[in-house]
Amino acid sequence: MSSREDILQNIRRNTRVRYEKPDLSALEQGAITYADQVAQFCKVVAEVGGRVVTVNEGEDVNALVRKLYPDAKRIASNLKNITCATFHPDDVEASADLDGTDLAVVDGRIGVCENGAVWVQQDVEQRAVYFISEALILLLDRKNLVNNMHEAYQKIDTGEYGYGVFISGPSKTADIEQALVMGAHGARELTVLLL
Numbered sequence: 686m687s688s689r690e691d692i693l694q695n696i697r698r699n700t701r702v703r704y705e706k707p708d709l710s711a712l713e714q715g716a717i718t719y720a721d722q723v724a725q726f727c728k729v730v731a732e733v734g735g736r737v738v739t740v741n742e743g744e745d746v747n748a749l750v751r752k753l754y755p756d757a758k759r760i761a762s763n764l765k766n767i768t769c770a771t772f773h774p775d776d777v778e779a780s781a782d783l784d785g786t787d788l789a790v791v792d793g794r795i796g797v798c799e800n801g802a803v804w805v806q807q808d809v810e811q812r813a814v815y816f817i818s819e820a821l822i823l824l825l826d827r828k829n830l831v832n833n834m835h836e837a838y839q840k841i842d843t844g845e846y847g848y849g850v851f852i853s854g855p856s857k858t859a860d861i862e863q864a865l866v867m868g869a870h871g872a873r874e875l876t877v878l879l880l
Contacts, residue, residue, distance in 0.1 A: 718832040722798050723879070726830055729801035733854030735875035746824070746878065750790060753876060754820060757787040761818060763809045764792060773809075780813035789814045793823035793877065794849075796830045797837045802853035803877060804837060807846040815850065821872035823852065826880045 719725040727737040738753065740746060747769040750760075761783065762770035767790045777783055791814070795804040803823045805815055815821065831837050843849045855875045 716833045716835045717799055719798050722830040722832065723827055725798040726796050726801060727879075729798065730854065730875075730877055733801050735801065735854040735877060737877045737879050739879045746880075749878065750788075750822060753822070754788050757820065759786050760788045760790065761786050761814050762790040764790060764824070774811045774814040775809050777811060780811050780817070783811060783813050783817045786814065786818040788820045788822065789818035789872075790822045790824065791815060793825035793852075794829060794842075795837050795840055796825050796827075796877070796879075797832075797834060797851070798830055799833045800853055802834075802837075802851040804841050805850050805852055806842060806844045807848040807850075808844060810846075812846070812848060815852070816872070818872055820874040820876070821852070821855075823875070823877045824880060825877050 723739075730737045738749065740749060747767060750767070750769050754760075759772070760767075760770045761772055761774045763773055763775065764770075770790060774783060774789070791805060792808065793803040794806050797803070803825055805823065831840065837851075841849060852875065855872050
């Protein structure tokens with residue numbers, strides 16, 4: 686049993702009073718919606734420092750990846766249709782071996798229009814690939830755009846690994862003097878390829 690499961694079982698054993706989950710339907714009814722989801726999503730992703738590139742019908746995604754990141758030498762992807770990848774992230778022995786990855790191309794499951802976040806469900810053993818690469822490309826089907834987080838949480842799944850994360854723009858942080866640092870906790874650049 687994992688440490689996580691030990692902790693959760695201890696909490697369950699020691700919980701005296703159980704409460705039902707609150708009914709959020711009233712909140713969901715008043716949640717924000719957008720007439721043009723694609724335009725809103727593109728706008729917000731740009732506002733948080735990322736970019737959205739629309740992939741046209743029949744366009745070669747691999748050629749587009751190469752065009753967007755011509756200097757990327759070490760490209761990680763577990764997606765079969767990404768033939769420009771130079772390695773599969775699970776072919777490394779330890780997550781530390783992913784250091785030096787120029788670009789990771791991964792599958793985005795849900796795009797949230799209100800905040801530009803994309804749900805990435807873990808589908809590789811080495812989930813560090815989502816954060817350690819210098820640049821990150823998320824492939825997202827435009828049919829998987831939702832208006833708000835209420836809608837997103839109804840659709841998320843953590844899959845076989847039990848992990849997923851919302852990623853919104855490139856990693857950034859600022860200190861007390863308001864000096865902005867890009868790439869402190871994840872990718873320096875984020876591109877969403879909207880399929």
